[in-house]
Amino acid sequence: MxxxxxxxxxxxxxxxxxxxxxxxxxxxxxxxxxxxxxxxxxxxxxxxxxxxxxxxxxxxxxxxxxxxxxxxxxxxxxxxxxxxxxxxxxxxxxxxxxxxxxxxxxxxxxxxxxxxxxxxxxxxxxxxxxxxxxxxxxxxxxxxxxxxxxxxxxxxxxxxxxxxxxxxxxxxxxxxxxREVTPDAQASPAGALANTNGLLLPWMPDHYMTLTGGAHAHDGATGHWSSLDFAGGNASGLVRSSREGTATSMCGPGGGWTRVIHPGGFSTDYYHLHNTTYYNGTSIARSALLGSIGTDTCAGGSATGAHVHWALRTYDADYNGQYTWLNGRTIGGWAWWNGSLQYSGCGTRLGVTACPGTAIYNRTG
Known part of the structure; x- marks a missing residue:
C-alpha cells in the first residue's frame, strides 16, 4: 500500500x-x-x-x-x-x-x-x-x-x-x-484446488447462464485475472449473491454495482446490474437477489449487452484489499483457468470443459 x-x-x-x-x-x-x-x-x-x-x-x-x-x-x-x-x-x-x-x-x-x-x-x-x-x-x-x-x-x-x-x-x-491471503500466489493444477469457502456463481443454483467472458482483469486491462462475464440462461437474468455476507450498493440507490463481503477472506463484486435492490451494509443470505443482468455504468466503463460482470476480491498479508486471481479456484462447482488471452479462459467440471459461449450450470458441490 x-x-x-x-x-x-x-x-x-x-x-x-x-x-x-x-x-x-x-x-x-x-x-x-x-x-x-x-x-x-x-x-x-x-x-x-x-x-x-x-x-x-x-x-x-x-x-x-x-x-x-x-x-x-x-x-x-x-x-x-x-x-x-x-x-x-x-x-x-x-x-x-x-x-x-x-x-x-x-x-x-x-x-x-x-x-x-x-x-x-x-x-x-x-x-x-x-x-x-x-x-x-x-x-x-x-x-x-x-x-x-x-x-x-x-x-x-x-x-x-x-x-x-x-x-x-x-x-x-x-x-x-x-484472513491473510496472498493474491499473487497461484494454485497448482497438480495440487488441491484453492478453497473459496463455497462461493457460487452469481445466479440461482442448478440453473444456467452463458459464459460470455472467461477470466480477465477487473478493468479489462491490468492486474489479476479476477473476473468473469455471464448473460442469458434460464435463471430469468436474476443475479444473486455468491454466498452470505454483508452487501453494499456502491453507487447508491438505483446503481448497478453491488459488493458483498463474505466470511472467510473473500468478497465479490457485481457490475452492470439493472433493477437493483439497495443495500447499505446489509446482512444477506446466500443467493440473495441483487438485481438483473443489465448494461448499467453508474461508475463508468461500458457494456455492449446485458450481462453481469462478476469479480473476486481478497486481502493480502498487509490487509491490502484487491482483486485476486481466479486461476485454479473453484466457483459454483467449476474450476476456473486462465486462457492464453484475457476473456478466453474456461471452466472445468467432472471432465467437461466450458469455454466462452457455453451454458454453465451453477452447482453447489
Missing part, C-alpha cells in the same frame, strides 16, 4: 451541492434498507471531477467538519487508485476529470466522531473496464479525520471499534479483514 499523502499539503475539497433524485427500489428483499430520500449536501466548489454525495441531515450533523472529512477520504482514495498513483491529489483529480471521470465520496452515516460510506474512482467510459471502489470508515482523532478504506489496517481497526458497524456486520467484516 502506498504511503498516504498529506491532505493539507495537496488538496482542499469543499462539499458541493448535489441534486439527486432517489430512484424507486423494488422490494426484492424485505431486509433491504430504505434508500435515502435525499442526497444533497451543503454548498461549495470542489475541484472539477470530485463529487460529494451526502444527505442533508448528515451534512447538518457534520457541520464544519464536512470539508475535512471529504479531504481525508479523497486523499486516501487517490493514494489507492491504480490510475492516480504517483500523483498529488489535485493533479490526479484534474487528470481524471480530463478523461471525463469523477472521484466520488459518498457519506452515508455519522455518529459522534465516526463517519462511514463509499468512495470510488469512475472507470473510463471510452473503453471496457470497471471502477475502483472502497467502503470506508473514518474516525476523528485529535481534531483530524483518520479514514480507513476497505482493505487497509485502519479499516479493520475501525470496524472493531465504530458504533456505525452492527454486531453481525462486524463479525463478517472482521473475519474478512483478518
Amino acid at each position: 502506498l504511503p498516504r499523502p498529506s491532505v493539507s499539503a495537496y488538496m482542499r475539497t469543499a462539499v458541493t451541492a448535489l441534486a439527486a433524485t432517489a430512484l424507486a427500489v423494488t422490494g426484492l428483499l424485505a431486509a433491504a434498507p430504505a434508500a435515502p430520500a435525499d442526497s444533497s449536501a451543503g454548498a461549495g466548489h470542489p475541484p472539477a471531477g470530485v463529487t460529494v454525495k451526502m444527505p442533508a441531515a448528515i451534512a447538518d450533523r457534520l457541520g464544519a467538519e464536512r470539508e475535512a472529512l471529504v479531504d481525508a477520504v479523497s486523499a486516501d482514495v487517490l493514494s489507492r487508485s491504480h490510475d492516480a498513483r504517483g500523483l498529488a491529489p489535485r493533479a490526479a483529480v484534474r487528470e481524471l476529470a480530463d478523461e471525463g471521470r469523477k472521484v466520488v465520496v459518498d457519506v452515508r452515516d455519522v455518529a459522534g466522531d465516526w463517519a462511514r460510506g463509499v468512495a470510488y474512482v469512475e472507470a473510463s467510459r471510452t473503453r471496457h473496464g470497471a471502477p475502483e471502489g472502497w467502503l470506508y470508515i473514518a474516525h476523528r482523532e485529535d481534531g483530524r479525520w483518520v479514514p480507513g478504506l476497505e482493505g487497509d489496517r485502519e479499516f479493520a481497526d475501525h470496524v472493531a471499534d465504530s458504533p456505525l458497524v452492527g454486531a453481525a456486520e462486524r463479525r463478517t467484516m472482521t473475519a474478512y479483514a483478518e
Whole structure:
C-alpha cells in the first residue's frame, strides 16, 4: 500500500451541492434498507471531477467538519487508485476529470466522531473496464479525520471499534479483514484446488447462464485475472449473491454495482446490474437477489449487452484489499483457468470443459 499523502499539503475539497433524485427500489428483499430520500449536501466548489454525495441531515450533523472529512477520504482514495498513483491529489483529480471521470465520496452515516460510506474512482467510459471502489470508515482523532478504506489496517481497526458497524456486520467484516491471503500466489493444477469457502456463481443454483467472458482483469486491462462475464440462461437474468455476507450498493440507490463481503477472506463484486435492490451494509443470505443482468455504468466503463460482470476480491498479508486471481479456484462447482488471452479462459467440471459461449450450470458441490 502506498504511503498516504498529506491532505493539507495537496488538496482542499469543499462539499458541493448535489441534486439527486432517489430512484424507486423494488422490494426484492424485505431486509433491504430504505434508500435515502435525499442526497444533497451543503454548498461549495470542489475541484472539477470530485463529487460529494451526502444527505442533508448528515451534512447538518457534520457541520464544519464536512470539508475535512471529504479531504481525508479523497486523499486516501487517490493514494489507492491504480490510475492516480504517483500523483498529488489535485493533479490526479484534474487528470481524471480530463478523461471525463469523477472521484466520488459518498457519506452515508455519522455518529459522534465516526463517519462511514463509499468512495470510488469512475472507470473510463471510452473503453471496457470497471471502477475502483472502497467502503470506508473514518474516525476523528485529535481534531483530524483518520479514514480507513476497505482493505487497509485502519479499516479493520475501525470496524472493531465504530458504533456505525452492527454486531453481525462486524463479525463478517472482521473475519474478512483478518484472513491473510496472498493474491499473487497461484494454485497448482497438480495440487488441491484453492478453497473459496463455497462461493457460487452469481445466479440461482442448478440453473444456467452463458459464459460470455472467461477470466480477465477487473478493468479489462491490468492486474489479476479476477473476473468473469455471464448473460442469458434460464435463471430469468436474476443475479444473486455468491454466498452470505454483508452487501453494499456502491453507487447508491438505483446503481448497478453491488459488493458483498463474505466470511472467510473473500468478497465479490457485481457490475452492470439493472433493477437493483439497495443495500447499505446489509446482512444477506446466500443467493440473495441483487438485481438483473443489465448494461448499467453508474461508475463508468461500458457494456455492449446485458450481462453481469462478476469479480473476486481478497486481502493480502498487509490487509491490502484487491482483486485476486481466479486461476485454479473453484466457483459454483467449476474450476476456473486462465486462457492464453484475457476473456478466453474456461471452466472445468467432472471432465467437461466450458469455454466462452457455453451454458454453465451453477452447482453447489
